[in-house]
Amino acid sequence: MTDPQQRPVAIPPGEEPQAALSTEIAAVHEGAAGRTARHALRDFPPYRSSVLRHPTHELVTVDPEEIELVSPAFGHVDVDPYESDLTIQHAGEPLGSRIVVEGRVVDGEGRPVAGQLLEVWQANASGRYAHKRDQHPAPLDPNFTGVGRTLTGPDGSYRFVTVKPGPYPWRNHRNAWRPAHIHFSLFGTAFVQRLVTQMYFPGDPLFALDPIYQSIPGQAARDRLVARYDHDLTVPEWALGYRWDIVLTGATATWREDEHGEH
Amino acid sequence: MSTEDTGHGGRPGFDTPAGAVAGQEHRTAAEALADEQPLEGLPNLAQTPSQTVGPFFGYALPFAGGAELVPAGRPDAVVLHGIVLDGAGDPVPDALLELWQPDAAGVLPHVAGSRRRSLGRFTGFGRTGTEADGEYAFTTLLPGAVGDGPRWALVTVFARGLSHHLFTRAYFVADGEPDPSDALLDRVGARSRTLLARQDGPGSYRFDVRLQGDGETVFLDYREAPAR
Numbered sequence: 119m120t121d122p123q124q125r126p127v128a129i130p131p132g133e134e135p136q137a138a139l140s141t142e143i144a145a146v147h148e149g150a151a152g153r154t155a156r157h158a159l160r161d162f163p164p165y166r167s168s169v170l171r172h173p174t175h176e177l178v179t180v181d182p183e184e185i186e187l188v189s190p191a192f193g194h195v196d197v198d199p200y201e202s203d204l205t206i207q208h209a210g211e212p213l214g215s216r217i218v219v220e221g222r223v224v225d226g227e228g229r230p231v232a233g234q235l236l237e238v239w240q241a242n243a244s245g246r247y248a249h250k251r252d253q254h255p256a257p258l259d260p261n262f263t264g265v266g267r268t269l270t271g272p273d274g275s276y277r278f279v280t281v282k283p284g285p286y287p288w289r290n291h292r293n294a295w296r297p298a299h300i301h302f303s304l305f306g307t308a309f310v311q312r313l314v315t316q317m318y319f320p321g322d323p324l325f326a327l328d329p330i331y332q333s334i335p336g337q338a339a340r341d342r343l344v345a346r347y348d349h350d351l352t353v354p355e356w357a358l359g360y361r362w363d364i365v366l367t368g369a370t371a372t373w374r375e376d377e378h379g380e381h
Numbered sequence: 382m383s384t385e386d387t388g389h390g391g392r393p394g395f396d397t398p399a400g401a402v403a404g405q406e407h408r409t410a411a412e413a414l415a416d417e418q419p420l421e422g423l424p425n426l427a428q429t430p431s432q433t434v435g436p437f438f439g440y441a442l443p444f445a446g447g448a449e450l451v452p453a454g455r456p457d458a459v460v461l462h463g464i465v466l467d468g469a470g471d472p473v474p475d476a477l478l479e480l481w482q483p484d485a486a487g488v489l490p491h492v493a494g495s496r497r498r499s500l501g502r503f504t505g506f507g508r509t510g511t512e513a514d515g516e517y518a519f520t521t522l523l524p525g526a527v528g529d530g531p532r533w534a535l536v537t538v539f540a541r542g543l544s545h546h547l548f549t550r551a552y553f554v555a556d557g558e559p560d561p562s563d564a565l566l567d568r569v570g571a572r573s574r575t576l577l578a579r580q581d582g583p584g585s586y587r588f589d590v591r592l593q594g595d596g597e598t599v600f601l602d603y604r605e606a607p608a609r
Contacts, residue, residue: 160543166542169468175599183530190481226428228426238441339430
């Protein structure tokens with residue numbers, strides 16, 4: 119008689135326990151040790167959706183041409199100033215902890231990225247997106263859509279008023295939860311500085327467990343996605359303040375070129 | 382997780398409160414002057430890393446008229462269309478594509494109004510999500526050549542599962558035209574066919590994007606260059 123407990127049982131996709139995922143993450147990070155990555159790894163198997171969606175050929179490195187060295191122009195015809203306040207888009211106040219997120223967008227030399235489009239989107243305070251495909255059984259908030267946009271100021275500064283998004287579950291593996299985050303989309307002065315990323319909140323206990331946050335090898339690089347609580351930005355009797363500065367360099371290289379070789 | 386709190390430590394000056402905020406109209410003369418100078422002592426700031434666009438951008442990033450850089454009825458309008466496929470050859474129904482290109486004369490627009498197509502301006506920028514069948518379509522102008530080279534548009538691909546967007550170029554090839562040639566196309570050899578947007582009908586050009594596998598699209602990385 120065979121005891122089923124004695125046989126290795128194939129774990130169906132999506133049902134791997136967190137411990138197995140965390141082991142996978144650690145193995146990739148170990149393999150990346152000593153190399154410089156500026157961005158999240160496209161080939162990062164612990165993030166299951168990446169498996170069939172990353173190129174397997176080496177990217178072809180070129181000198182950027184004229185088109186790639188400028189960006190589209192955006193102006194006040196594109197963005198209403200009120201769109202930077204995500205708490206005033208409906209008749210009532212959204213639920214949750216009101217926050218101010220402020221920072222500056224600069225290039226690699228610290229020069230401001232001025233007058234450029236910055237777009238944000240996020241879940242509500244319960245961890246639910248106002249998106250038809252979000253099936254998380256948490257309440258929608260009729261007073262919160264979670265979409266905002268603004269133009270950076272002459273010094274590269276931006277400011278949003280919103281509520282702190284909630285963490286939410288997803289189906290990457292068993293008991294997978296995303297740390298609370300706000301999605302950011304940015305244009306630099308050159309199109310090759312284009313960036314879509316996520317801003318996180320300090321001290322989140324889910325950081326170590328999340329294969330999206332951990333798709334960036336290197337703690338220092340991951341830290342750059344975490345906003346800083348700034349009591350000077352906190353508005354008395356009204357909202358907590360977070361500061362998050364963003365650096366857009368002219369290059370997009372994930373690894374240094376001489377350190378490739380795995381493909 | 383205490384290290385998570387210290388991401389911006391040790392960057393003197395970078396956390397200095399900004400003088401002006403977006404949308405604020407009145408600034409002091411000192412602030413205006415400061416705006417024109419690069420910040421001192423801040424060379425080689427580290428890039429903010431990318432993260433995936435995720436599955437829920439659909440109600441945030443696409444906008445009305447995003448795919449129509451020009452109205453479809455315009456006599457010189459062309460359609461750039463195709464399908465986005467993953468490594469299994471399956472359509473990617475939740476990709477986002479951006480198009481950035483010069484006008485028909487090869488001039489790069491510096492014109493606001495992409496999000497207000499009713500103004501009727503050619504801004505050179507378009508954005509659209511793929512449909513449930515992975516297909517996308519832009520209505521635009523045939524990009525003119527910038528300088529002596531062939532005519533092409535920059536295509537940027539974002540998707541759930543893609544941790545960092547991908548850049549590629551769509552080189553437009555009309556019926557009967559010889560295949561274009563430039564430094565990039567020559568370098569990638571047979572793979573250059575993945576960069577060609579070939580005419581497939583009157584005013585219509587087809588450009589498929591294969592993220593992985595057979596016929597994988599050539600994606601680009603860029604050497605450092607100063608921004609303008």
